Amino acid sequence: MEKRILVVEDNDLNRKLFCDVLKANGFVVEPAADGKRVLETAHNFKPHLVIMDIQLPHVSGLELIEALKNDVGLAATPVLAVTAYAGTGDEQRIRDAGAEGYLAKPVSIGPFLTAVRTFVA
Template sequence: MPGNTILVVEDNEKNRRLLRKVLEVTGYTVVEVETGEAGVQAAREHKPDLVLMDYQLPDIDGIEVFNRIRADASIPRMPIIAVTASAMPEDQKRMKDAGFDGFETKPISVTALLANVARFLPPPAKP
């Protein structure tokens, strides 16, 4: 039985692949998209249990995507974790003020990522 579904909104293919592999090996089901617009649509369609959202996307920024997901009554509320290469304190404050449930910096630390995800979703049971 597959684990909880995590939506990864990330435009960089290498970062998406890393996130997908780490999460799938852990037992989560992963849906991945490259743009903010696709992220909103995927959230509507797949109703994920958690979202990992790149802050800098090619079409609209992560805060706008976050706001669109939160404003859409057809999308159940789920934790949304910002993922960004910008680790400046003011950027973390901006994302926290926007309402993100968590924050991950790039390059991704697998241990920190899984700990952050586990704050909201229990690791899937091993068969």
């Protein structure tokens, strides 16, 4: 069964890079640039993993992680936060919101794929 990954990233280049790398490694990918539609997209796509940027327009990634974790149909879906937030306490705030994983940008492809595989194994 192919593993589905929802990539929530507003930066076009980052979103394309993440999606291209994931597709090249056999994953089915659904990109999302608009945080307002993440829950609807997640319900329709039924991902095995959500890769979540934290700095999004209109709604923060932290709010989206909390919404995913409070949704009965999506709560068990792991979230990997990939963000430029790398200050003191940021990782803990992201994990407290419900993210199971955290990577600071810029992201190297090796650690990115290792983290992804950890959650979809």
